[in-house]
Amino acid sequence: MNFLRLLWVFLRVGVMGEAAYPANFLAHLVDSALELGTALAGLALIFAHTSTLGGWGPDELVALIGVYFLLGGVIGLVIQPGMEQLTEAVRDGTLDFTLAKPEDAQLLVSVWRVEIWKMIDVGLGLVVLGIGLARLGQRVGVAEVAAFAAALVAGAIIVYSFWLILATTAFWLVRVENILVIFQSVYEAGRWPVSIYPGWLRFALTFLVPVAFAITVPAQALAGRLTLAVLGGAWAFAVVLFAAARLFWRIGVRHYSGASS
Amino acid sequence: MAHDASEPFKDTRQVPRRQGRSLQFRPRPHYTKAVETTPVIQVRDLKKTYVVTEREPGLRAALSSLVHRRKSHVPAVDGISFELAPGEIVGFLGPNGAGKTTTLKMLSGLLHPTSGQVQVLGFTPSRRERAFLRQITLVMGQRNQLVWDIPAADTFELDRAIYRIPAADYRKTLDELVALLELGPLLGKPVRNLSLGERMKCEIAASLLHRPTVVFLDEPTIGLDVTMQRRIRDFIAEYSCRHGATVLLTSHYMADVEALAKRVIVIHHGQLLFDGDLAALVQRFTAHKTIVVQLKDCAADMGSYGEVVSCEDGRSTLRVPKAETARVTGRILADLPVIDLTVEDPPIEEVIEQVFARGAA
Amino acid sequence: MTGLADLYLQQLKTGIATMLQYRASLVIWLIGNVLEPLIYLVVWTTVSRSTSGTVGGYGTRDFAAYYIVLMLVNQMTFSWVMYEFDYRIREGTFSADLLHPIHPIHADIAENLSSKAVSLPFMIAAAAGLTLLFHPAFNFSWAAAAAFVPALVLAFLVRFLVDWTVALAAFWTTRVTAINQIHYMAVLFFSGQIAPLTVLPRPLQIVANILPFRWTVGFPVELLLGRLTAAQIGTGLAIQAAWLLAGTLLVKYAWRVSVKRYSAVGA
Numbered sequence: 001m002n003f004l005r006l007l008w009v010f011l012r013v014g015v016m017g018e019a020a021y022p023a024n025f026l027a028h029l030v031d032s033a034l035e036l037g038t039a040l041a042g043l044a045l046i047f048a049h050t051s052t053l054g055g056w057g058p059d060e061l062v063a064l065i066g067v068y069f070l071l072g073g074v075i076g077l078v079i080q081p082g083m084e085q086l087t088e089a090v091r092d093g094t095l096d097f098t099l100a101k102p103e104d105a106q107l108l109v110s111v112w113r114v115e116i117w118k119m120i121d122v123g124l125g126l127v128v129l130g131i132g133l134a135r136l137g138q139r140v141g142v143a144e145v146a147a148f149a150a151a152l153v154a155g156a157i158i159v160y161s162f163w164l165i166l167a168t169t170a171f172w173l174v175r176v177e178n179i180l181v182i183f184q185s186v187y188e189a190g191r192w193p194v195s196i197y198p199g200w201l202r203f204a205l206t207f208l209v210p211v212a213f214a215i216t217v218p219a220q221a222l223a224g225r226l227t228l229a230v231l232g233g234a235w236a237f238a239v240v241l242f243a244a245a246r247l248f249w250r251i252g253v254r255h256y257s258g259a260s261s
Numbered sequence: 262m263a264h265d266a267s268e269p270f271k272d273t274r275q276v277p278r279r280q281g282r283s284l285q286f287r288p289r290p291h292y293t294k295a296v297e298t299t300p301v302i303q304v305r306d307l308k309k310t311y312v313v314t315e316r317e318p319g320l321r322a323a324l325s326s327l328v329h330r331r332k333s334h335v336p337a338v339d340g341i342s343f344e345l346a347p348g349e350i351v352g353f354l355g356p357n358g359a360g361k362t363t364t365l366k367m368l369s370g371l372l373h374p375t376s377g378q379v380q381v382l383g384f385t386p387s388r389r390e391r392a393f394l395r396q397i398t399l400v401m402g403q404r405n406q407l408v409w410d411i412p413a414a415d416t417f418e419l420d421r422a423i424y425r426i427p428a429a430d431y432r433k434t435l436d437e438l439v440a441l442l443e444l445g446p447l448l449g450k451p452v453r454n455l456s457l458g459e460r461m462k463c464e465i466a467a468s469l470l471h472r473p474t475v476v477f478l479d480e481p482t483i484g485l486d487v488t489m490q491r492r493i494r495d496f497i498a499e500y501s502c503r504h505g506a507t508v509l510l511t512s513h514y515m516a517d518v519e520a521l522a523k524r525v526i527v528i529h530h531g532q533l534l535f536d537g538d539l540a541a542l543v544q545r546f547t548a549h550k551t552i553v554v555q556l557k558d559c560a561a562d563m564g565s566y567g568e569v570v571s572c573e574d575g576r577s578t579l580r581v582p583k584a585e586t587a588r589v590t591g592r593i594l595a596d597l598p599v600i601d602l603t604v605e606d607p608p609i610e611e612v613i614e615q616v617f618a619r620g621a622a
Numbered sequence: 623m624t625g626l627a628d629l630y631l632q633q634l635k636t637g638i639a640t641m642l643q644y645r646a647s648l649v650i651w652l653i654g655n656v657l658e659p660l661i662y663l664v665v666w667t668t669v670s671r672s673t674s675g676t677v678g679g680y681g682t683r684d685f686a687a688y689y690i691v692l693m694l695v696n697q698m699t700f701s702w703v704m705y706e707f708d709y710r711i712r713e714g715t716f717s718a719d720l721l722h723p724i725h726p727i728h729a730d731i732a733e734n735l736s737s738k739a740v741s742l743p744f745m746i747a748a749a750a751g752l753t754l755l756f757h758p759a760f761n762f763s764w765a766a767a768a769a770f771v772p773a774l775v776l777a778f779l780v781r782f783l784v785d786w787t788v789a790l791a792a793f794w795t796t797r798v799t800a801i802n803q804i805h806y807m808a809v810l811f812f813s814g815q816i817a818p819l820t821v822l823p824r825p826l827q828i829v830a831n832i833l834p835f836r837w838t839v840g841f842p843v844e845l846l847l848g849r850l851t852a853a854q855i856g857t858g859l860a861i862q863a864a865w866l867l868a869g870t871l872l873v874k875y876a877w878r879v880s881v882k883r884y885s886a887v888g889a
Contacts, residue, residue: 009422017410027797034803042816048823049677050669096371097406101423102394108423178647185654189661196668198755201660257387258309258373 006103007078007111014114028117032069036124039065039191054196056223061193063132064219068191070125071155071214075187076118078111079160083167083180085113090170090256099253106249110160132222139224147221151231155214157238161245162210168245171252183209190215213237299383301475301507302345302368307377309338309363309531337363339531340377345509347474350501352518352539353511355528356617361511364528365477368509369399381475395424398473400465402480407452413463414448417470424471431470438466441496458489465493469500476501478510482517494520515613529617543612550586552579554593555601566593575600580607629724630732637736652741655697656748659815663689663756666817678821679849687758688818690749691843696815697745698774699781699838701734704802707792711884720881727786727873734782761848769855773842776862781838783869793880808833814840834869837862 018024043065047058056064086109089095098108133140166180173179190211194202206212213234220226315331338360345351355361366372367379370386370393379386384393407416421431439445442462447455455463461481469476478497482490498521501508512518518525518539525542527535535542552567559572566589567581581589586604593599606612641648663686670682680688710716719726752758791801810816811826813835819827830836841858844850850858 006422009419013408013411013415013419016415017408027800030800031803034800034807038807038810038816041811045817045822046665046669049821050672052672053665054668092404093401094404094406096366096399096401097404099371099389100369100394100397100399102391103423173646179650181647182650182653185650185657189657192661192665197664201664254373257371258311258375 002103003107003111006107007114010111011114011116014116018116024117025120028120032120032124036065036069036128039068040128042191054193056193056195059132059135060219060223063129063136063222064193064215065191066125066127066129066132067152067215067219067222068125069121069128071152071159071218072187073118073121073123073125074156075159075163076115076121078114079163080180081113081115082110083163085109086167087170087180095256099257105253106164106246110164136222140222144222144224144226147226147231148218151213151218151221151226151234154231154234154238155210155218158210158213158234158241161238161241164245165241165248168248168252171256187211187214193219210237210241298346300344301347301349301382302343302509303378303380304344304364304368305342305378306340307338307342307364307367307379308336308340308375309360309367309372310375311335311337336531338367338374341528341531341533343526343533343536345507347507348501348505349524350498350508350510350522352522352525353509353528354513354515354518354525354613355511356513359528360531361528362479363531365399365479365509365511369397369477370394371399395471396473397475397477398468398471399477400468400479400481402461402483405452405460405464407460407463407467409453410451412449413444413452413455413467416452416463417448417467420467420470426471430472434470434472435466438469441499442466442492458485458492461485461489461493462496465496472504474504474506476506476508478508480512481510482512482514490514490516491520497521527613527616534616542616543606547607547612547615548583549580549607550583551605551607552581552586552590552593553577553601553603553605554579554597554599556597556599626724626728629728630735633729633732634736634739637733638740641737641740648740652744652748655700655741656693656745656752659689659693659696660752662816663752666821667756678818680818680821681759683757683759684847685818686752686756687760687847688843690752690756690758691846692815692839693752694745694749695774695777695839695843695846697741698738699778699842701730701782701785703730703734703782703785704789704792704798704805706730707789708796708798711792716884720884725877727877730786731782762846763848765852766846766848766855769859770842770846773845773855773859773862776859776866777838777842780834780862780865780869783866783873784834784838787869787872787876790876790880793884809835809839812836812840813838814843818844834865837865 040062043058043061046053051057053061086095089098089109095109098112099105101108163180163183166183169179186205186209189197189201189205194205194212194216197205202212217226217230217234221231311334313333313335315333341360341364353361353364363372367374368381368386370389373387382393382396384390386393407413408419417435420426426434439448442465444462444466447459447463452460452463465481476497481497482493485493494517497508497510500506508521510517510521523538525535525537525539526533527542535545551570554563554577556575556577558575559577563569563572563577563579567579567585570578570580572578579589590602590604593602666677666680666685666689667682670677670680670685676684710719716726719729785805788801788805792798795801811822812819812830812833814830819830819836819840822830830840837858841862845855845858
């Protein structure tokens with residue numbers, strides 16, 4: 001598909017851009033390892049005092065952290081850099097170049113920057129996920145893994161659409177001023193299962209900044225707690241949000257091009 | 262019986278259709294009508310008005326602007342019309358804020374016109390159809406599309422993928438561009454290590470990789486030194502000649518237009534002031550001619566012949582009204598011991614300034 | 623001295639004005655600063671509810687109280703200089719700072735104070751909101767409140783000095799992110815943010831008492847919550863004062879060697 005082709009092209013550019021700085025690899029590895037260490041140490045601290053957190057056991061929470069890092073890595077790899085570059089391009093006018101290319105502009109701005117070091121986060125996430133799965137053992141079967149994959153993809157689509165909507169506001173706000181940072185601040189909350197939060201916060205983390213669908217729901221699938229209803233709901237939300245994001249994007253581009261509404 | 266005048270020129274060594282008419286079917290070129298010169302670019306009564314919200318500085322005004330926004334309509338382009346034939350190089354001249362960039366953006370589909378018609382290669386640009394975008398290119402002087410940290414060659418590869426240029430064509434085009442622009446040693450360096458001029462050359466090369474038939478250049482030589490400006494101008498001329506590309510070039514440097522375009526469109530305050538030959542422009546808008554007289558030394562009384570602009574080492578520069586030129590020249594030749602005398606048009610910059618001043622009035 | 627006071631006043635004014643310009647960033651930053659302690663509040667109250675007794679001496683409502691106060695104290699002692707220095711060196715703005723006759727730390731402190739001035743109303747409102755939602759068990763006494771003020775001021779100064787010294791690492795290496803990350807981790811664990819310090823295992827508690835971080839956030843929080851005896855408060859304040867002295871000397875020395883290196887390497 002065109003999307004994969006272009007993603008591959010920009011991925012290569014991302015690698016080439018960073019290939020000049022091999023020392024960065026170790027530095028980024030240390031960074032990510034420290035972050036992971038902090039998260040796991042926090043878990044250890046909690047489970048020194050209790051055996052379950054909001055109904056979740058330690059192995060399930062390890063898997064949750066794995067999802068947290070995995071998805072965080074994907075976001076940092078391609079979604080976040082792309083959206084950040086989009087807001088800059090709107091501000092300095094280089095978006096004109098993109099609009100003059102014979103490819104769908106939304107597709108281009110979604111894949112045009114790849115922060116290759118985030119692969120480390122993805123890798124670490126997979127490792128932790130693997131450890132969590134190993135510890136969960138026989139409780140995880142084919143059905144759970146399939147549900148997990150489905151939930152993860154839905155979560156990724158939801159997160160991407162959310163970021164796109166945030167970044168599209170750049171067409172109207174003269175200074176977007178890091179409005180994108182809101183996601184990173186709130187993403188932290190996803191380290192823990194959303195069910196422990198009070199109702200109002202749970203709502204905010206599900207529908208306002210969709211962290212729940214991104215992390216908790218896929219982790220629920222692995223823990224065998226995911227109902228088909230919730231999975232269906234996640235996909236429905238993903239489809240609707242994606243369509244809304246695309247529509248908003250097109251409105252944004254029309255506004256940028258001075259088309260009369 | 263008669264041949265069809267609109268049919269393309271065929272090898273007419275054909276069997277005559279009717280007996281006894283064979284002599285009439287001698288091969289005759291009739292492609293004056295055959296190749297229809299549909300203009301590549303057609304602009305009719307194009308307008309673009311920006312809506313700007315105004316606000317005074319200060320806290321009180323900031324608060325009141327939350328409630329009541331004061332809007333004003335700024336006409337950036339105010340009803341212009343022109344056409345470009347295929348292969349033309351046209352210079353779009355005007356001071357800052359004249360509407361040049363706005364027009365260019367409307368032609369490349371980046372901006373929706375407020376009213377009027379635009380057609381480029383038969384497409385409506387603002388619809389941004391893929392087939393249209395594949396045939397055009399836009400180069401903007403102050404802005405880069407090259408990826409900063411990697412060698413230019415890698416950005417070229419990127420464009421190749423985006424435009425889906427077949428490998429063989431890409432190789433050929435790239436080789437040609439590298440030769441014409443002398444890019445050889447530059448391709449391997451990261452873009453951020455290139456000088457401004459080198460970067461501009463790479464930008465231009467990147468924009469031409471997909472062999473567009475229409476090239477939009479927005480102030481391509483701005484900020485460059487004189488030698489580099491000249492190189493780029495030469496390249497554009499050469500490229501257009503070789504590939505028959507239609508080039509629309511905006512600039513506020515007269516030298517760009519002088520060197521490249523036979524035809525110049527002058528725009529000011531969003532309106533067309535002039536559209537035609539550069540020479541005709543000079544003709545129409547100059548009221549004066551310059552007479553340069555070389556004498557032994559600066560004669561005291563050159564002022565009686567015309568306005569003395571300068572006098573140095575016996576070389577006086579005079580400005581006289583066009584109508585008087587012949588008479589004054591005659592008088593000078595008769596009265597003074599002239600070593601040399603030339604009659605010149607005023608520098609083009611002056612002409613353009615006058616055009617703008619006239620337009621502003 | 624009046625020159626210094628004047629500088630602070632000016633910086634405060636410009637700092638506040640600038641911050642009000644970037645309203646969206648400000649709001650998002652504040653939301654983040656409320657969310658982080660809130661998350662731990664929820665986590666630990668959840669843990670506490672699932673156990674029958676107390677965790678490290680904290681009951682459910684104690685945890686709520688702890689984190690609400692922590693949110694305020696953290697906001698009042700927080701600084702972001704580590705992230706600035708790398709940028710300043712790369713952009714070369716430090717050269718301008720070096721030309722000023724006043725030590726650059728003053729401008730940073732003033733800018734920091736202006737951020738606190740702007741954010742305080744918001745944080746108090748957030749604290750009030752969280753109090754309504756989580757029913758914390760507060761245990762205020764006037765004595766504690768009186769001791770809290772110097773403790774908070776000392777905490778802010780100590781934290782700022784330590785942060786500033788760590789930030790100077792930017793003069794010595796470009797790999798500041800790793801150093802910042804380690805520093806952040808240390809702050810998280812040893813200042814009582816990831817959990818109240820009495821919840822930590824014994825060895826870590828000892829480490830926490832040695833490092834300065836407890837004295838920058840955890841100590842004032844525990845003080846205000848009424849969890850410390852008078853003797854402990856007295857000792858704590860003394861330790862804070864000692865760290866203030868040590869921190870000042872450290873900054874002086876580190877700054878001097880860093881400037882030497884900066885000028886040697888080339889501005």
